[in-house]
Amino acid sequence: MIRTSRNHLMIVTLVAALVGGWTAAAGAQEDATEDLGVFKDWAARKFEEKGNPVCTMYSQPTKSEGDYTTRGETYVFVTHRPKANRINEVSIKIGYTFKTETPVMVRIGGAEFELFSEDDFAWAEDSREDEKLVRAMRAGATMEVEGVSNRGTKTVDTYSLSGFSAANNKITDACNAR
DSSP, X not given: OOOOHHHXXXXXXXXXXHHSOOOGGGHHHHXXXXXXXXXXXXXXXXXXXXXXXXXXXXXXXXXXXXXXXXXXXXXXXXXXXGGGTEEEEEEXXXXXXXXXXXXXXXXXXXXXXXXXXXXXXXXXXXXXXHHHHHHHHHHOSEEEEEEEBTTSOEXXXXXXXXTXXXXXXXXXXXXXXX
């Protein structure tokens, strides 16, 4: 997998739409957005991107630790883009710029995953790692995400995985992503 901003532009666009509000230019896309529901600590949506269905689920941390004064919004996303053959793609928006070439650690139960970062996002290395991560998320109760900002501040965010499986099933059905 080649790690470039180009590969992740669609996710950045999605995040801007979900957490930053819709701009006038994206007004037509807003009309096509369908809320699929809230599943305990996870929410799900479906929308079209260049005429293709995209389904995503997302959550925010239940607890955040770190010695920081200012930090942007933090989310974990799992996204299906079936027309692009991208299913269960995990991404994390951390709310600050990551320290260059510093891995992001994700812990679920006894499993640990190392993600790469670019700007304020982190991703698994490839689709096989995404699938392993999603399997662990489906089986787990909580997930910790540990990152380091470009200023050297370490943060640990804890996410509830309550409702994860139901939300994942919903986006899989909504996008026919089997």
